[in-house]
Amino acid sequence: MTDSITISVDAMGGDNAPRAVIHGAHLALKERKNTRFIFHGIKSQIDPLLEEFPDLKPASEVRHCETVIAMDEKPSQALRKGKGVSSMWMAIQSVKDGEADVAISGGNTGALMAMATFCLRPMEGISRPGIAAIWPTLRSDIIVLDMGATIGADARQLVDYAILGSALARSLFDTDNPTVGLLNVGTEEVKGLESIKEAGKILSEASGAGFTYHGFVEGDDIGKGTVDVVVTEGFVGNIALKTAEGTARQVASYLRSALMANWVSRLGALLASSALNALRRKMDPRTVNGGVFMGLNGIVIKSHGGSDEIGYKSALGLAYEMARSRLMDKIGDTMQRFPIHKPAQEQPTQSEV
Template identity: 50%
Template sequence: MSAGIVIALDAMGGDAAPQMVLRGAQLARERAPDVRFLIFGRESEVKPLLDRYGDLAQACDFVHTDDVVRSEEKPSIALRSGRSSSMRLAINAVKEGQAQAVVSAGNTGALMAMAKFVLKTLPGIDRPAIASFFPTQKGESVMLDLGANVHCDSNNLVDFALMGSVFSRLILGRIKPTIGILNVGSEDQKGHEALWEAAAMLRGSDGLPGRFHGFVEGDDIGKGTVDVIVTDGFTGNVALKTAEGTAKLVSEYLRQSFRSSFFASLGYLLARAAMRKLRHRLDPRRYNGAIFLGLNGITVKSHGGTDALGFANAIGLAVDLARNNFIKRIQEDFEKLDRGSSEENGEDDQGGAQVEAV
């Protein structure tokens, strides 16, 4: 491999893999021609497709493996039996310094378990979190955790706030991101003890790379009230799936309405340009790519059902994180944070993945 950004790809992860993965890699190289790839997968399925993309073939190295992590496989089983899988070898490449990031559209729980076991968590961070973009009235925000940790204590939530703030600064360009903790009300007395303790630590902390706004409610997510929304993985996953389902519901309602009569169809023709803008703004492929924050290595999870464009956006996120030295920036900001308590760096063989979030 030549010098520069190298992204390890799990060619066998995703509903339409490996064709979706390779086409996505080709699209990503059109945006970032200097990026190279280290691709892992079954030679009989990948090589014939790779040969069709001459430019891509010249910009990547391919490693054969017969083993693949199935979409329905339990994380614990994948961790024990998937040591030679395309997913595990791609993660190993980051650990060994052969690549700066790994991207996979495969089994979320297995990816989290393997990545945590191989890459470990950063010093001082107990649990990694799944973070991703949310479209808002003001642009975009980042929300975490989206499913890695069903139960979180106050220290976990403070960790999420810091990591989400760094992500917001580097990727969304917010100079001093605003941070909010998702709650059942904005009043200080609402919620439970872990939320109150996290809020108190964030209000009194020195070195926080952002400004703590306070508690926010569910409707604040779409309003863009804050740049970083912090919550536990159970609540975050429910919010994510609810938002996805609502977007599909609204899209279906609009489709039915415009087909309901001749004049409705005529109205669609008149509003076609506006509808194109709306579809583009809400296109889930634009926001594809969830980052596992807190690991000592960049791991990006693509939605398993995405297409090549969506996968290219996930690769683009990985490239941006690598170019901005994301891991180093989190470490630097974490060292500056004073919360008045210390914690140990937790590691376990199961990786802590409890919810399939993406």
């Protein structure tokens, strides 16, 4: 019925690769039958796993490569060693070559970002790539970016993140006009960094071009789901994400010890176990696994390095949905509609920023 979606997979990336990767692909295929996989990695390790999952085999192609990037390798070192030969690079190369719609890796984030940027190159008009997270909130899932692709961002880069994030929101969520907020330390116009204030002015003027600019938001607005897209600089985004993860684990741990405190509370917990399990599923970080590298000429998804098969299934599902909803076209469309990008494109060739 529909065309198939091809996902290019670094089968060797992550702590539990390649088993968790292949097992995750098996689970992802069950949910989305028209997925095709290109697995890049050590064939002698991948083939036996495909025998274990016979349904997956006809939907898969294996491309052998010997070189595997270690989780602790420095980006520059990984790039020198892995360019053109590693499973990570080859997974990205398949997107560049048009064989795959999207690439995914659970490997080392810095190395993946370096390779993706080097291989795919930033989109014309976008100065630097960003990593977007899908963040569950009280209202619905939202997009938060940048999660640490780069440290520091000027006004123009924050505006780029707003363009990329709103295209992702239009792609994944049921909205044509997502709301965008700039993360700041106060909602009054006067507060915050110069770069954020300047970005606020630009976004105010452009509001309506594929998104609605909401204004400044604060840290607690993320969990509330005040806006569809929260834009921030990478250092702050990374700290916010990890602080939230830490807090969620902390509260879950408090809850466990509270419920185990005495036999009456244990009995209560037993009776409420289906509700508590639903809560556990809702808070399971594996269900929202995957950082999306945006702003490059192609989509690359970073799965969490410690993911098991459930984590990979989620990340592969996310990859599928982004390809299916034509994310790249949506980004191009938002950029076309965004006034700032017209004067900036005076030079027809891509400029280095």
